Amino acid sequence: MAKTEDIIRGKIGNTVFYRVGGETRMRSAASNYLDADTDKQRENRSRLRVALRFYQRVPEACSREAWKIAAAGSTTSGYNLFMKQNMMVFKPDGKIxxxxxLQLxxxxxxxxxNLVVTAGKDDTVTLAWDKEVDLPSARxxxxLVVIVLxxxxxxxxxFVETDGATRGDGRATIRLSRKRGTAAHLYCFFREKEGKAYSGSQYVRI
Incomplete structure (x- = not known):
């Protein structure tokens, strides 16, 4: 049995989410047929657990909040929207x-x-992009928000510090922290100044 602090109810695939006290728990749905435990179903349950484990580690303030806002006004939750977009990215063996x-x-x-990324010495990375601004969807x-895996x-x-870089700056310099030869997967997106809107993430590998 897995637990999460998010308020989730209902069924996704063969998994049922339900509330007990202040906790959200999940369990496999009861089945009325004999082949309810096929290899494919076991894979899907494993994939769901892997995706849930990742989601619980996503920074609340700068990424999970984006999914909640994106789901506002609909019949789904931020968590369910994240899972719909990303669940098949994860593998049953616990890997991405x-x-x-992956969308963060x-x-x-x-x-x-037109994001351009340049790796420098001492693991500094320069991000540059077009400064197109003063549009309803681009101020x-x-x-700028950058998350690294x-x-x-x-x-x-x-969460990587960008020194307050904004869309209007057109560039930002960040510093990574990794062992030599280790790949870094960057997810870059914009957050409205008051945190009321976000963009989708854009991926680059360094």
Whole structure:
């Protein structure tokens, strides 16, 4: 049995989410047929557990909040929206199958346009993008957010300091922290100044 602090109810695939006291728990749904424990169903349950474990480690303030806002006004939750977008990215063996397909943010703000990434010495990375601003979906003061997954600890998302870089700056320099030769998977997106809207994430590997 797995637990999460998010308020989730209902059924996803063969898994039922329900509330006990202040906790959300999940269990396999009862089946009325004999082949309810096929290899495929076991894989799907494992995949769901893997995706849930990752979601619980995503930074609340700068990524999980984006999914909640994106789901606002609909019949689904931020968690369910994240799972719909990302569950098949995860593998039943507990790994991420394709980092480039993973989305760590969602929303209506404009994504990073023409992102160019340059790796420098001492693991500094320069990000540059088009400064197109003053649109309803792209303001100069939208804040840049960068989350990194290092290949040797891919289930530990790391929020990277950007020194307050905004869309209008057109560039930002960040510093990574990794062992030599370790791949870094960067997810870049914009957050409205007051945190009321986000863009989808854009992926790059360094």
């Amino acid at each position: 199958g394709d980092f480039s397909r 943010s969602a929303g209506l703000l404009q994504k990073v346009d 100069a003061d939208d804040r 290092y290949a040797n600890r891919s289930f530990t998302p790391v």
